[in-house]
Amino acid sequence: MNKKHEKVIAPDVGWRNVTRAGIIPTAGNAEYYETGGWRTKKPVWIEDKCIHCLLCWRFCPDSSVIAEDGKFGRFDYEHCKGCGICVNVCPSDAIDFIDEGETSEGRNDGE
Amino acid sequence: MATLKEQSKKEQILTGGHRLCAGCGHGIAVRMVLNAAEDPLVIGCATGCLEVATTIYPYTAWRSSFIHNAFENAAATISGVEAAYKSLKKQGKIKDDFKFIAFGGDGGTYDIGLQSLSGAMERGHNIVYVCLDNGAYMNTGIQRSSATPRGADTTTSPVGKVIPGKQQFRKDLTAIMAEHNIPYAAQASPNNWRDLYNKAKKAFEVEGPAFINVMAPCPRGWRYNTPDIADILKLAYETRYWPLYEVENGEWKLNYKPKKYVPVEEWLKLQGRFRHLFRDENRYIIDEIQAEVDRRWEVLLERCGEK
Ligand SMILES: Cc1ncc(C[n+]2csc(CCOP(=O)(O)OP(=O)(O)O)c2C)c(N)n1
Ligand code: SF4
Ligand code: SF4
Ligand code: SF4
Ligand SMILES: [Mg+2]
Numbered sequence: 483m484n485k486k487h488e489k490v491i492a493p494d495v496g497w498r499n500v501t502r503a504g505i506i507p508t509a510g511n512a513e514y515y516e517t518g519g520w521r522t523k524k525p526v527w528i529e530d531k532c533i534h535c536l537l538c539w540r541f542c543p544d545s546s547v548i549a550e551d552g553k554f555g556r557f558d559y560e561h562c563k564g565c566g567i568c569v570n571v572c573p574s575d576a577i578d579f580i581d582e583g584e585t586s587e588g589r590n591d592g593e
Numbered sequence: 594m595a596t597l598k599e600q601s602k603k604e605q606i607l608t609g610g611h612r613l614c615a616g617c618g619h620g621i622a623v624r625m626v627l628n629a630a631e632d633p634l635v636i637g638c639a640t641g642c643l644e645v646a647t648t649i650y651p652y653t654a655w656r657s658s659f660i661h662n663a664f665e666n667a668a669a670t671i672s673g674v675e676a677a678y679k680s681l682k683k684q685g686k687i688k689d690d691f692k693f694i695a696f697g698g699d700g701g702t703y704d705i706g707l708q709s710l711s712g713a714m715e716r717g718h719n720i721v722y723v724c725l726d727n728g729a730y731m732n733t734g735i736q737r738s739s740a741t742p743r744g745a746d747t748t749t750s751p752v753g754k755v756i757p758g759k760q761q762f763r764k765d766l767t768a769i770m771a772e773h774n775i776p777y778a779a780q781a782s783p784n785n786w787r788d789l790y791n792k793a794k795k796a797f798e799v800e801g802p803a804f805i806n807v808m809a810p811c812p813r814g815w816r817y818n819t820p821d822i823a824d825i826l827k828l829a830y831e832t833r834y835w836p837l838y839e840v841e842n843g844e845w846k847l848n849y850k851p852k853k854y855v856p857v858e859e860w861l862k863l864q865g866r867f868r869h870l871f872r873d874e875n876r877y878i879i880d881e882i883q884a885e886v887d888r889r890w891e892v893l894l895e896r897c898g899e900k
Contacts, residue, residue: 510656543620561609565616566820
């Protein structure tokens with residue numbers, strides 16, 4: 483979060499110092515709010531099977547499939563809510579959907 | 594037509610970290626529409642899940658200028674912004690080109706915001722208005738709207754001893770907007786992302802008002818299996834419940850014609866809000882819904898010069 487913004491809205495800031503009219507001066511700062519903790523299940527990319535069609539990227543409601551250079555890059559687990567939509571639209575079964583907390587050797591979860 | 598590869602290289606205007614439910618159709622529809630914009634945007638939202646979940650102080654999920662307003666006046670607000678921009682541009686105080694877009698839910702668009710929307714369209718502002726239709730007032734707890742399908746169980750058309758869900762058929766808002774004789778009106782589905790992208794692109798490009806009605810399923814209110822949103826969206830147009838079409842300068846065009854006849858109950862049966870319709874005593878409602886879907890489809894074919 484940028485300094486100016488942090489100063490403006492930290493929890494201990496009194497009403498006199500909040501932004502006028504509730505203006506939020508930093509466009510897109512919801513990025514600093516993590517929703518990854520909502521997940522009960524987690525999508526896991528299986529690189530070998532991926533054909534880089536980007537349908538998962540197109541359908542994610544949470545901008546949490548990060549494309550890099552026109553290809554599947556990684557999941558953004560700070561924001562992914564584990565809805566499972568990417569898992570179902572993948573035409574190539576290249577996304578596993580596992581219980582949050584489950585670990586399995588050999589799985590590339592991008593972390 | 595930009596490929597997904599090309600689309601993915603553009604900056605994503607909607608960030609993660611918004612507070613829409615997991616799997617909400619709004620996030621999908623908004624990301625697809627915004628991907629088609631070439632100019633910087635000013636975005637407005639009618640109150641509803643999208644607006645509430647993306648602008649919880651002190652956060653905003655919009656990498657863009659965003660203007661807050663009330664439930665019933667998103668179209669009025671965004672048309673005011675556009676008018677101010679035009680004036681400032683004329684005075685040389687703004688150099689860059691901007692585009693203006695408002696999103697509203699079906700409650701905010703079909704119902705409470707209809708007169709402000711109608712006014713904005715008639716005045717001819719250069720704006721895009723996108724309705725995200727999830728067929729109820731979801732943000733306040735699933736109350737029926739004039740977009741709610743007949744038979745649906747909502748908290749104000751509750752299934753019980755007295756009524757078997759909503760009693761009326763839904764309003765055909767897309768046709769009503771087209772009849773404003775605006776340069777562009779369309780109905781779209783995120784499952785057909787190519788079609789939606791093209792429509793959004795046209796909407797941004799035309800001079801004057803453009804309206805797109807996008808189906809945006811709500812897993813909470815529709816009660817389907819959240820990961821299955823693409824199937825839900827697909828069946829909505831395959832069954833002809835939600836036809837994909839556009840009206841450009843008065844010319845009606847069907848964008849997708851299903852290859853075979855799929856009964857509407859195929860779409861209904863995936864959703865908990867229609868479960869009661871499959872009881873013997875309520876079957877007649879499915880027949881009535883089917884008859885109305887068929888009737889409206891014939892009218893649409895006629896308008897589109899398909900028969
Ligand atoms: C004038 C006014 N009446 C009522 C409300 C309460 N309210 C907030 S959001 C909402 C429902 C929004 O429904 P819809 O437009 O369909 O959007 P959705 O949440 O379903 O996406 C209501 C009734 C309000 N904010 N303002
Ligand atoms: S949908 Fe599947 S195949 Fe396509 S890019 Fe995503 S993971 Fe790869
Ligand atoms: S599980 Fe849902 S939120 Fe997470 S990356 Fe897939 S589509 Fe996005
Ligand atoms: S209640 Fe429905 S429309 Fe609202 S955020 Fe949740 S899924 Fe989306
Ligand atoms: Mg709604």
